[in-house]
Amino acid sequence: MDFKPCVNINKELDIVGARQLGRTRAKELGFGTVDQARIATAISELARNIYLYAGKGKVCFEVIDQLDKQGLKVVASDEGPGIRDISQVMQDGYSTSGGLGAGLPGVKRLMDHFEIHSEWGKGTEIQAIKWVR
Known part of the structure; x- marks a missing residue:
């Protein structure tokens, strides 16, 4: 199954599109409803961060x-501004947008594998994996 579609994040509605495509793929792979x-x-959360902090991405x-x-x-x-202090954004409760601050630490807890790479002034890439149980 060589399949690597992307959803471009340019407007708020794209967050919904990314979420729906991800849920569909998870269902097709056999994830249960809780993991979906x-x-x-x-x-x-990842798509919202792109929209809020970078303006666009995928x-x-x-x-x-x-x-x-x-x-x-x-x-x-x-290709947004990047994250100046990754350890800070990975702390529970930290928020620059006035949100709950559950963001990236929450993503890390929800998924089985989480990696973040960011370069100030160049952008951010986050990889997260969930394994079918």
Whole structure:
């Protein structure tokens, strides 16, 4: 299954599109409803961050097929301002937008694997994987 569609995030409505596509892919892969909701929530958070902080970017989906397991990889990337202090944004309760601050730490908790790469002035890429149980 070589499949890597992306949803461009340019306007607020694109957040919904990314969330729906991610949930559909998760369902097709055999994730249960609880994990589908976790994945959709993580995608919403990632797409919202792109919209709020970078203005535009994309969320891509990739099916990972390993010998003993299958998963869904979500890659959120932008060419926005980047994150100056990753350790700070990974603290629960930290928010620059007046939100709950559940953002990236929440995504990390919802998914099985989480990586963040950001360069100030160049943008951010976040990869998150959820494995089918």
